[in-house]
Amino acid sequence: MKQIFGSFPSRRICFSLGVDTIPFKTCTLDCIYCQLGRTTNKTVERREYIPADTILREIEKILSQRGKQKIDYITFSGSGEPTLNLKLGYMIEKIKKITSIPIAILTNGTLLYSSSLQEELQLADLVIPSLDASDEDTFKAINRPHPSLTLEKVVSGIATFSQNFQGKIWLEVMMVEGINDSFEKIKKIGEVIKEIKLDKIQLNTPVRPPAEEFAHPVSLSLLKKAKTILGERCEVIAHFKKHQEITSKEDIKDAILTMIKRRPVTLEDISSSLGIHLNEVIKYIGILQEENLVTSRMYNKKRYYSFAS
DSSP states (O other), X not given: OXXXXXXXXXXXXXXXXXXXXXXXXXXXXXXXTOTTOSOSEXXXXXXXXXXXXXXXXXXXXXXXXXXXXXXXXXXXXXXXXGGGBTTHHHHHHXXXXXXXXXXXXXXXXTTTTOHHHHHHGXXXXXXXXXXXXXXXXXXXXXXXXXXXXXXXXXXXXXXXXXXXXXXXEEEEEEOBTTTSOSHHHHHHHHHHHTTSOOSEEEXXXXXXXXXXXXXXXXXXXXXXXXXXXXXXXEEEOOOOOOOOOOSOGGGHHHHHHHHHHHSOBOHHHXXXXXXXXXXXXXXXXXXXXXXXXXXXXXXXXXXXXXXXX
């Protein structure tokens, strides 16, 4: 499976079967906090980057073989901005015909000004766009957008979409120390959000190694203060604590590699995600390191493991 990953537990949407629709780091933004690193192909061009039918065949195979595997959402996310794939609506429509599992879209929201994309997303059950800034300077500083994008254009697109979408919309706000974490900027984000019809606001901060070393996380106490400012619909995203069963011990090595190819993870992340003892994780990580498939680095007093590309 090249385009499908999981299901893995998510801090936001429980057990998620991830769907990757675009090549690695193809995105409309180059966010300083991105756990996947810097954007290598910054674009707003929508096209069929990865054939939709290839992705659909992988989804069908996973669903036919999943057995007792828990899947709460089929989630379009992955290695960049999923809405860049021109066949997104087609894929959502086809998936709806073969399963009742809800569909979620994790998007930076930058292309929601497109009326055609708004139409494509109507069959989704949950859309989670992001908004990290309330002014153009902060937008450029934290998100480093494609030159054709402005904050006004992005906010207008999200707001228009929210008025017509029948599913749920959760808005993620990523807080970065010294950039968008002042009382004034948080209050202004709250004012901007009033234009958008939302079910929930989710506050986040970088917890894995970011694209830029200077993108530091904010404290939990600041997140709680921001939550108070942004109101009742706002929540601080907590770490996922459930366990997932892995069906075959023979698959552990491949499962770990799949995880670290997607994002940097700690030993504890792997243990909780795959439902295996920490000592067993250490053993397999050791094997992968001997094979030069895994590297590690310290960040925020934690060791993260990444794929040695």
